């Protein structure tokens with residue numbers, strides 16, 4: 001749907017998912033860092049509170065993930081996530097060149113957005129990796145840690161819980177890095193706030209990118 005150079009990219013279910021997800025993951029990052037760097041003598045905030053908030057937000061983000069997962073199976077939003085492998089490396093290279101050089105010389109983006117294309121190749125690869133690898137990995141390891149009796153006791157002589165916790169924290173770290181890059185990339189455009197408005201009101205301004 002195009003009206004006055006605006007494309008309706010973000011249907012309401014996707015915006016609701018994104019809002020809850022963003023809030024939930026921010027809480028998970030803050031409480032996760034708190035738990036990671038607390039010790040009995042020093043906690044950034046109350047340790048019990050951090051654990052409880054982390055568990056509640058984790059469950060909320062997990063249930064909310066189902067909205068993203070089934071939303072993308074049931075609606076046409078999935079078409080934006082389809083990745084053609086042929087020539088992918090070349091396309092990624094073009095996008096990297098744009099972000100590291102072309103953009104600063106006011107060149108046109110190599111993959112201008114249209115009703116058929118909501119993401120450039122880098123966004124596509126990173127959203128696919130985060131949403132279908134990192135977040136599900138966090139959900140599975142997080143649920144396992146919430147019910148530790150489900151975790152295998154030892155892998156050779158290393159504690160299964162310890163390995164699961166390492167994997168969980170590492171994925172959390174990767175999602176935190178993604179979020180920083182995500183916010184930077186989202187601010188790229190004629191006006192740094194354009195994309196943030198879009199994910200709230202649903203409409204992407206094609207001249208704003």
Ligand code: HEM
Pocket residue numbers: 009010014018021022023025026077118123127130131135175179182183186195196197198199
């Ligand atoms: C303060 C937190 C966040 C802000 C302000 C934010 C901002 C945005 C903006 C402006 C967009 C639209 C531009 C675009 O499509 O690239 C977007 C889309 C998206 N964001 Fe975020 N984001 C946040 C957190 C997150 C987190 C934590 C995740 C995942 C772990 C995430 C995943 C996504 C995905 C998958 C899309 C594309 C959705 C679609 O159109 O199908 N975002 N975000």
